[in-house]
Amino acid sequence: MTDSILAILTALLVLSGAGFALVAAIGLNRLPDLYTRMHAASKAGTVGSGLLLLAVGVHAGDLSTFARALAGFFFFVLTAPISAHLLAMAAHKVGYPLYGESVRDEMKDYDKRI
């Protein structure tokens, strides 16, 4: 009984993780500029790979494996925003433009304000 519940839970986690990865890939292709693409890739993509790792931990049914999978999940969740933020800041500072219909750019005269 427990085995079948764990298997169903694993199947749900696997399917939702793959779905998040697909949503991230579609967003990467459909969104108009670099910064919005970064938003799709770094959030949905991270959740996708993290859910798949959690599925491994749940499927093993072993506390040490689950702890390792959880550690990997937290590692990805912590590092993805850092890398996306660094990349966005570098691209904005160098001068890659926003999408033409963007409403506001709060970093526009950041150098003058500090």
Next chain:
Amino acid sequence: MTAQVILSYSIWLAFVVLCISFLLTVWRVIRGPTLPDRVVALDMLTGIVIGFIALIAIRTGFTLYIDIAISLGLVGFLATVAFARFILSRGGREGPQGETVKADMIRALAAPVPEPRRGARKKTAAGTGPAVRRKAKK
């Protein structure tokens, strides 16, 4: 239909979905149009490959694959950080659609390779060293 059969089918479906998203992301890497776009897509590719590794771990039952996935994530993070530093230090040599870089590449490929001159070492101009500057301040 037992739970194991459902799990097996869902793993196959997840493989197919991950393959589709991998191909979509590769399309973004190819199309660009700028370097940061490609870097974002490469970061995303690392995430999808981690998902593949996790699926293989479930199918084969080797939980050691988790460690491989974690180390791949670390390498991907470091690569993205290094690329961000590179973009920052390279400066804006690229137009909004990447035409400038293409023109630069064509010019660089077409240009003849210059012969290095004998003894062409860069010399500091006289009177601009730190000692001279310190004297001038006094």
